[in-house]
Amino acid sequence: MLLVNPTKKISGTVYAPPSKSYTHRAVICAGLSKGTSKIVQPLNSQDCISSLTSMEALGSKIDLKSDKWIIESEGILKVPKNVIDIGNSGTTLRILTSLVSQVKSNSNTKTSHNDKNDKKSIVILNGDNSIRKRPMGPLIDALSQLNIEVLSNDNKAPLVIKSSEIAGNTVKIRGDMSSQFISSLMMLLPFNSQDSKILIEGDLKSEPYLDITIDVLDKFGVNIKKENNNYLIDANQTYKATDYIVEGDYSSASYLIAMGVLLDSDITIKNLFKHSKQGDKEILSIVKRMGANLEVKEDEVIIKNSTNSKFKLKGIDIDVKNTPDLVPTIAVLGCFAEGTTTIYNGEHVRIKECDRLMACTKELTKMGAKIEEKPDGLIIKGLDLENGETLKGAELETYHDHRLIMAFTMAGMLAQGQTKIKGEEAVSISFPNFVDVIKSIGANIEIFN
Ligand SMILES: O=C(O)C1=C[C@@H](OP(=O)(O)O)[C@@H](O)[C@H](O)C1
Numbered sequence: 001m002l003l004v005n006p007t008k009k010i011s012g013t014v015y016a017p018p019s020k021s022y023t024h025r026a027v028i029c030a031g032l033s034k035g036t037s038k039i040v041q042p043l044n045s046q047d048c049i050s051s052l053t054s055m056e057a058l059g060s061k062i063d064l065k066s067d068k069w070i071i072e073s074e075g076i077l078k079v080p081k082n083v084i085d086i087g088n089s090g091t092t093l094r095i096l097t098s099l100v101s102q103v104k105s106n107s108n109t110k111t112s113h114n115d116k117n118d119k120k121s122i123v124i125l126n127g128d129n130s131i132r133k134r135p136m137g138p139l140i141d142a143l144s145q146l147n148i149e150v151l152s153n154d155n156k157a158p159l160v161i162k163s164s165e166i167a168g169n170t171v172k173i174r175g176d177m178s179s180q181f182i183s184s185l186m187m188l189l190p191f192n193s194q195d196s197k198i199l200i201e202g203d204l205k206s207e208p209y210l211d212i213t214i215d216v217l218d219k220f221g222v223n224i225k226k227e228n229n230n231y232l233i234d235a236n237q238t239y240k241a242t243d244y245i246v247e248g249d250y251s252s253a254s255y256l257i258a259m260g261v262l263l264d265s266d267i268t269i270k271n272l273f274k275h276s277k278q279g280d281k282e283i284l285s286i287v288k289r290m291g292a293n294l295e296v297k298e299d300e301v302i303i304k305n306s307t308n309s310k311f312k313l314k315g316i317d318i319d320v321k322n323t324p325d326l327v328p329t330i331a332v333l334g335c336f337a338e339g340t341t342t343i344y345n346g347e348h349v350r351i352k353e354c355d356r357l358m359a360c361t362k363e364l365t366k367m368g369a370k371i372e373e374k375p376d377g378l379i380i381k382g383l384d385l386e387n388g389e390t391l392k393g394a395e396l397e398t399y400h401d402h403r404l405i406m407a408f409t410m411a412g413m414l415a416q417g418q419t420k421i422k423g424e425e426a427v428s429i430s431f432p433n434f435v436d437v438i439k440s441i442g443a444n445i446e447i448f449n
């Protein structure tokens with residue numbers, strides 16, 4: 001359990017952890033490339049380790065150094081000897097579901113049940129309780145359009161994927177549930193023997209994550225073109241081994257940025273690249289629109305004390321279509337902003353590690369927040385800070401969700417009295433040294449076992 005005590009100010013310099021999304025993709029691309037790739041400054045977190053161990057199970061050789069992961073691959077995925085456990089990582093599950101259809105069995109290993117009619121290998125992907133609730137239907141359906149068969153109960157993990165040649169050249173997929181399905185197809189289709197096209201149906205959400213996929217694929221020698229709302233992939237492309245440096249993570253940095261802003265403090269966050277393709281870079285515009293004072297440099301962000309004792313944040317309307325992971329951060333910011341903060345266009349926020357709209361409403365209400373759940377977002381009425389209204393310490397559940405732990409920690413630092421946050425070990429999913437980092441800038445927080 002985390003014991004979070006009121007904290008007046010923070011100060012100093014911290015480094016944003018490396019990007020989770022970039023690390024996943026770089027590791028998986030390395031495992032698809034013939035030769036040796038070095039992933040420099042990878043995010044050494046539970047979710048990224050899931051991608052790493054999965055690629056190892058699929059035949060890559062991995063050498064872990066403190067600041068780089070060296071991945072050697074024959075450029076083909078091998079049939080794994082066991083079920084692959086992808087833990088809590090939705091990104092790993094979604095991306096690998098397509099790719100493992102391309103496993104090649106070792107020609108020396110004849111399995112007794114294989115006869116002339118059944119030369120298919122299988123790969124089984126499974127994960128934790130939360131992963132087994134994450135929807136997979138649209139991806140399973142898209143893969144069936146390419147003649148790739150995935151067996152499941154209820155369109156959820158565990159999944160049994162049969163190895164298969166890709167057939168066909170056009171695949172349709174809805175765009176409003178998870179961009180990870182589309183990233184998955186983007187990483188598969190370069191193996192197709194014909195040029196292919198991904199047709200996005202309906203609204204496209206979380207699109208910046210597709211830009212990240214295209215960006216990493218490009219570094220590994222694979223080209224994807226965007227045409228209107230669709231994506232074009234040339235036939236028979238090969239992934240090429242490379243050395244890849246991972247940039248800092250704006251989603252993780254959002255807690256550090258919001259903490260600095262809420263405590264009207266001076267802090268510098270390094271390792272944040274100004275021209276990043278990460279959608280969650282939007283946190284900078286969000287806090288600016290709410291009234292914060294910050295300076296954005298090439299590779300660092302400086303949050304500045306407003307030097308105005310009457311400093312107040314303003315409530316604003318925020319479309320989270322492209323930034324679903326910022327919702328818990330914004331929910332806490334909204335509690336301390338004057339007026340109303342409205343979060344909308346976030347239906348997809350309900351199908352993450354947990355239903356984050358429900359969880360933010362339920363838990364922050366325990367602290368006295370005035371927050372209303374809507375089908376696609378949250379309406380947060382700012383506390384009347386001038387008249388002494390504030391959040392109160394409470395004991396909070398976190399649903400094994402890393403982002404809730406970090407957002408609720410910020411709320412606890414601003415609250416009156418101590419806040420107890422259960423299940424703190426889940427921060428290791430994306431920001432393993434979160435507690436040490438925020439303690440180093442003055443957060444009054446400890447772990448209680
Ligand atoms: O591809 C990625 O790296 C991610 C895509 C997003 O999911 P959706 O596309 O499902 O919204 C995001 O929420 C997740 O944390 C990481």
Ligand SMILES: C=C(OP(=O)(O)O)C(=O)O
Binds near residue numbers: 353403
């Ligand atoms: C939803 C997330 O990740 P994933 O989908 O990879 O589990 C997240 O990191 O907030």
